[in-house]
Amino acid sequence: MEGNRCHVVVVGGGIAGLAAAWYLRQGGEGVRVTVLDGARRIGGKLHAVEVAGVPVDAGAEAVLARRPEGVDLARAVGLAGELRDPGTARAAVLTRGALRPLPGGQVMGVPSDLAALAGTGILSPGGLARVPLDRILSPTLVTTDVSVASYVRARMGGEVVERLVEPVLGGVYAGRADRLSLEATMPRVAAAARFERSLLVAAREIAAEAPKDAGPVFTTLRQGMGTLPGAVAAASGAEIRTGVTVRELHRTENGWRLVTGPVPAPEVIEADAVIVAVPAPPASRLLAGEVPRAASELARIAYASMAVVTLAYPRRAFPRPPAGSGYLVPPVDGRPVKAATFSSVKWPHLAEAHPGLLLLRCSIGRLGEEALLQRDDAELAALAVAEIAGVTGARGLPLDSRVTRWGGSLPQYDVGHLDRVARIRAAVAGVPGLALCGAAYDGVGVPACVSTARTAAARILDHLGSARQWQRGDDSPRNLLKKG
Numbered sequence: 001m002e003g004n005r006c007h008v009v010v011v012g013g014g015i016a017g018l019a020a021a022w023y024l025r026q027g028g029e030g031v032r033v034t035v036l037d038g039a040r041r042i043g044g045k046l047h048a049v050e051v052a053g054v055p056v057d058a059g060a061e062a063v064l065a066r067r068p069e070g071v072d073l074a075r076a077v078g079l080a081g082e083l084r085d086p087g088t089a090r091a092a093v094l095t096r097g098a099l100r101p102l103p104g105g106q107v108m109g110v111p112s113d114l115a116a117l118a119g120t121g122i123l124s125p126g127g128l129a130r131v132p133l134d135r136i137l138s139p140t141l142v143t144t145d146v147s148v149a150s151y152v153r154a155r156m157g158g159e160v161v162e163r164l165v166e167p168v169l170g171g172v173y174a175g176r177a178d179r180l181s182l183e184a185t186m187p188r189v190a191a192a193a194r195f196e197r198s199l200l201v202a203a204r205e206i207a208a209e210a211p212k213d214a215g216p217v218f219t220t221l222r223q224g225m226g227t228l229p230g231a232v233a234a235a236s237g238a239e240i241r242t243g244v245t246v247r248e249l250h251r252t253e254n255g256w257r258l259v260t261g262p263v264p265a266p267e268v269i270e271a272d273a274v275i276v277a278v279p280a281p282p283a284s285r286l287l288a289g290e291v292p293r294a295a296s297e298l299a300r301i302a303y304a305s306m307a308v309v310t311l312a313y314p315r316r317a318f319p320r321p322p323a324g325s326g327y328l329v330p331p332v333d334g335r336p337v338k339a340a341t342f343s344s345v346k347w348p349h350l351a352e353a354h355p356g357l358l359l360l361r362c363s364i365g366r367l368g369e370e371a372l373l374q375r376d377d378a379e380l381a382a383l384a385v386a387e388i389a390g391v392t393g394a395r396g397l398p399l400d401s402r403v404t405r406w407g408g409s410l411p412q413y414d415v416g417h418l419d420r421v422a423r424i425r426a427a428v429a430g431v432p433g434l435a436l437c438g439a440a441y442d443g444v445g446v447p448a449c450v451s452t453a454r455t456a457a458a459r460i461l462d463h464l465g466s467a468r469q470w471q472r473g474d475d476s477p478r479n480l481l482k483k484g
């Protein structure tokens, strides 16, 4: 506490940490906020790079528009005029030797319309014939959390898992359906599974609830989602320090002490409260001393690694520009590229600003495919170029390419994830002046991260409000607690 101002330190300057700083600012002038990030830049997984002189997202490239938190934050920090809609949301699955449209009405890859599914050719005739057995099979008992694969396979057969659900989950989590939690990754399906026998019927009902005229599902920013962190940081009024890795976190008489800097020359920072907005592994290390129960749960959250290869071709390299927003690849098809985005097709503002270029991005690597990522940048770029040539007919080499590695970047919401998060929160609830936020908890997408940031900031503002009342009584919260 300095004069009448409290000091809150946010550890981690990804979108969650920056959003937390912005929400703290909404609590009034009585809070001074410092954001510390170990990297040389803020933004974490929101990062634009230059390819052929064009700023393009190398991390998150879109934000769900049907959930308000991400878009609302962009508007609140002055980026309303920068929001851009996609030109198409038509995505495909590259499987069984061809690009095939994702069936209309699918819910995280679970089909809801048999005719639409049949028209895509994604499943073999045998796989397709298995799906409607879902309507007559005896119920699949779901009393606790189960893996997505086990439930969907039981209802609709293995091919739906392999050729539809796997690529969709791979696109979001870079994860595997036999590990990922039904409750955490498909909450609506999990809820329906408890009372609705047929998964087809449940998926149809969930798909029907999607608003028909609510505009596009996703949106982005004109210069890339990578411009959001800077705008949020500026609007937060926080002091932003990069290249500052927090190594230790200790409770003190009145708050918290953070240790940063090299071991021989540590820097100590005092704070009234702390928000830990880093991925689970560093969060676990930071909390090991003060909240060991939370730390050990955090340590159990696995992360997948991946790489994004961005390619810029002359438009004339394509006999026909690729159609749709891009495609996903099922692991069973054994291709190194797990997804490709036709950025210049998906985002018309990119094509308008750079009409001579065709920008694409390829994602490489899922959980368990780490060996693939051990190749050097040139090899990964070559894999992506060969893939794009094979799938789209692109001739020649790209004008420019860029490989961005995202090691340990996507948390895996394994079976039991929601219970684990509940245990982490219960452990932290008893610790005054500490809150957590970020992608490890309630969703990996930007809106979910922003939502955890808002909750964390509210918890800290509540705590500081009570702490102030205590201090007016001339005593610190910790002293009062000690007096019992």
Ligand SMILES: Cc1cc2nc3c(=O)[nH]c(=O)nc-3n(C[C@H](O)[C@H](O)[C@H](O)COP(=O)(O)OP(=O)(O)OC[C@H]3O[C@@H](n4cnc5c(N)ncnc54)[C@H](O)[C@@H]3O)c2cc1C
Binding pocket: 011, 012, 013, 014, 015, 016, 017, 036, 037, 038, 039, 041, 042, 043, 044, 045, 046, 058, 059, 060, 061, 062, 063, 064, 244, 245, 246, 247, 277, 278, 279, 282, 306, 308, 406, 409, 410, 437, 438, 439, 440, 443, 444, 445, 446, 447, 449
């Ligand atoms: C390639 C890729 C594509 C994606 N695409 C999308 C998409 O299109 N749409 C979408 O909604 N989501 C997408 N996501 C997911 C989303 O981008 C992330 O889940 C989200 O940005 C995570 O934000 P965060 O603040 O929780 O964590 P991070 O972005 O990981 O930020 C954490 C920060 O903490 C810092 N840090 C770590 N340890 C310390 C320490 N000890 N001391 C100080 N600082 C530390 C790091 O340097 C980092 O800046 C994508 C993710 C990836 C990897």
